[in-house]
Amino acid sequence: MKYLRASLPIIIVMLLLPAPAVAEDEKPSLYERLGGLKAISMVVDDFVDRLSTNDALNANPAIAAGRDTSPAPYLKVQLSVMVCEAAGGPCQYTGLAMKESHAHLNITASEWQTMLDLFKTTLDKSSVPEAEQKELFAIVESTKADIVMME
Numbered sequence: 001m002k003y004l005r006a007s008l009p010i011i012i013v014m015l016l017l018p019a020p021a022v023a024e025d026e027k028p029s030l031y032e033r034l035g036g037l038k039a040i041s042m043v044v045d046d047f048v049d050r051l052s053t054n055d056a057l058n059a060n061p062a063i064a065a066g067r068d069t070s071p072a073p074y075l076k077v078q079l080s081v082m083v084c085e086a087a088g089g090p091c092q093y094t095g096l097a098m099k100e101s102h103a104h105l106n107i108t109a110s111e112w113q114t115m116l117d118l119f120k121t122t123l124d125k126s127s128v129p130e131a132e133q134k135e136l137f138a139i140v141e142s143t144k145a146d147i148v149m150m151e
């Protein structure tokens with residue numbers, strides 16, 4: 001009883017204090033929200049299929065030649081691992097840096113836009129929610145300066 005009386009003011013103060021804000025790192029990572037590597041690999045599969053069969057992109061001879069040096073299954077593996085890591089997943093990308101793998105492709109701003117449109121189609125078709133789409137577009141956008149070489 002004596003102890004209860006002594007600690008009563010402390011208990012009252014604790015009850016009056018605002019609840020601590022949920023720490024930012026308690027929010028599930030983008031990787032988790034997307035559904036992990038299986039879901040990411042499905043999205044990448046659809047996206048790379050659209051990219052590699054797109055007539056506007058393949059009209060660029062350097063891009064078309066790149067399809068032979070880096071076949072679609074290889075690109076799908078590398079891109080899945082890259083997105084997995086960038087989204088906070090347990091993967092480690094060991095492929096080439098973006099400048100190294102794209103500089104020789106002479107990618108233009110209009111080809112970049114074509115790629116963004118195809119990515120949007122894939123994400124909508126895969127029912128990726130708007131908030132997660134935004135985060136994925138930010139990851140893609142962060143590579144633009146290393147990939148787009150021409151206006």
Ligand code: HEM
Binds near residue numbers: 143
């Ligand atoms: C218009 C946009 C893009 C086009 C046309 C394109 C096309 C290509 C092509 C043809 C290759 C193979 C190059 C070669 O072997 O000579 C390649 C490699 C690759 N691309 Fe892209 N790409 C684009 C944007 C992106 C973006 C936005 C990402 C990532 C966010 C990305 C990730 C990769 C990766 C991981 C590789 C493999 C690198 C390696 O070989 O280790 N690409 N891309």
